[in-house]
Amino acid sequence: MNALTAIQPKLSLGDWLADLAVDALIDEADLSPKPGLVDRRGSGAHTDLHLGLMHASALALWPSFKAMAEAAQQRGEIALQLREDVGRIGREGEQEMLRVTGGVNTHRGAIWALGLLSTAAALDVNMLAPEQVALRAARLALLNDRAAPVTGDSHGAQVCRLYGVHGAREEAQLGFPAVIQQALPQLARSRAAGAGEQNARLDALLAIMTQLADTCVLYRAGMAGLTCMQSGARAVLAAGGCASLDGRRLLRDLERDMLRLRASPGGAADLLAATLFLDRLQHGLPAQLGSH
Ligand SMILES: CC(C)(COP(=O)(O)OP(=O)(O)OC[C@H]1O[C@@H](n2cnc3c(N)ncnc32)[C@H](O[C@H]2O[C@H](COP(=O)(O)OP(=O)(O)OP(=O)(O)O)[C@@H](O)[C@H]2O)[C@@H]1O)[C@@H](O)C(=O)NCCC(=O)NCCS
Numbered sequence: 001m002n003a004l005t006a007i008q009p010k011l012s013l014g015d016w017l018a019d020l021a022v023d024a025l026i027d028e029a030d031l032s033p034k035p036g037l038v039d040r041r042g043s044g045a046h047t048d049l050h051l052g053l054m055h056a057s058a059l060a061l062w063p064s065f066k067a068m069a070e071a072a073q074q075r076g077e078i079a080l081q082l083r084e085d086v087g088r089i090g091r092e093g094e095q096e097m098l099r100v101t102g103g104v105n106t107h108r109g110a111i112w113a114l115g116l117l118s119t120a121a122a123l124d125v126n127m128l129a130p131e132q133v134a135l136r137a138a139r140l141a142l143l144n145d146r147a148a149p150v151t152g153d154s155h156g157a158q159v160c161r162l163y164g165v166h167g168a169r170e171e172a173q174l175g176f177p178a179v180i181q182q183a184l185p186q187l188a189r190s191r192a193a194g195a196g197e198q199n200a201r202l203d204a205l206l207a208i209m210t211q212l213a214d215t216c217v218l219y220r221a222g223m224a225g226l227t228c229m230q231s232g233a234r235a236v237l238a239a240g241g242c243a244s245l246d247g248r249r250l251l252r253d254l255e256r257d258m259l260r261l262r263a264s265p266g267g268a269a270d271l272l273a274a275t276l277f278l279d280r281l282q283h284g285l286p287a288q289l290g291s292h
Pocket residue numbers: 086087088090091104105106107108109110111112113115116145148154155156157166167168169171212213214215216219220264266267268270271
């Protein structure tokens with residue numbers, strides 16, 4: 001131990017995972033230019049959201065992510081009790097989000113995805129590769145939370161019924177394929193090609209948008225909106241991604257189309273945050289992580 005490590009405050013596992021989750025949400029919100037979404041330039045296709053609100057919401061969720069990680073440490077295994085703990089903490093987190101934002105839904109999907117992933121990470125800190133964490137999160141998501149309200153009238157539930165697609169719940173239950181199979185590989189490819197970090201993250205977002213049945217887009221813009229999102233994102237990547245001039249031009253076209261349709265890929269944005277979380281997590285525990 002040297003003088004510097006001696007004075008560094010101890011960080012618990014829950015602190016660290018909550019920091020990673022909130023950082024991922026703030027990095028997602030700040031990333032610009034994102035088509036249809038809130039970013040540093042403005043509110044995208046939203047009238048009730050802005051960057052300050054996204055930041056306030058992200059920060060307000062820190063105690064929820066920490067509590068989920070601590071529940072995982074206490075329970076120590078993937079079982080119904082842990083699923084019901086995180087379900088309750090997640091619902092309390094949603095209430096806190098709504099209190100801080102004055103009733104605006106900023107991060108419902110992110111609480112779900114990052115909550116499951118924080119819990120899954122805390123269950124086994126020796127297995128923090130993205131696929132391993134996503135698999136544990138999927139096993140947890142497959143358990144049926146008996147205390148969850150069965151209303152079936154959320155926007156996601158409505159469009160899943162109408163169009164026969166999989167939404168946020170199934171994305172988690174399948175082990176986050178949009179993150180594991182699309183976003184993380186694209187992030188690595190764009191970084192390796194020298195795209196620069198912001199462009200690589202935008203490319204990762206687009207990779208998610210090429211495939212995802214984003215229920216936010218479906219709710220506002222129907223199947224035409226979803227097809228427009230997916231084909232527009234494919235075109236940007238096929239043209240060389242956001243670091244290329246052709247890709248940037250097509251990204252502007254995609255943004256114009258999304259705004260015309262009032263479509264905002266909020267689900268894809270949540271999964272980009274999940275991507276950034278898993279990307280950082282795989283570098284392992286920080287040195288100052290003290291006793292948990
Ligand atoms: C199981 C739940 C995820 C509930 O799912 P369900 O689909 O029934 O409910 P929704 O309320 O629709 O929430 C799902 C949110 O997930 C995001 N999302 C959308 N599509 C996907 C997808 N294919 N894969 C993954 N994630 C997806 C999306 O969240 C973002 O969008 C929100 C803003 O939406 P928007 O439509 O723009 O705004 P609204 O105000 O709602 O409507 P407008 O009138 O403006 O159009 C924002 O929150 C982003 O985060 C979907 O909204 C789960 O939530 C659940 O059961 N929770 C209970 C607690 C729990 O069990 N937790 C466990 C561990 S944490």
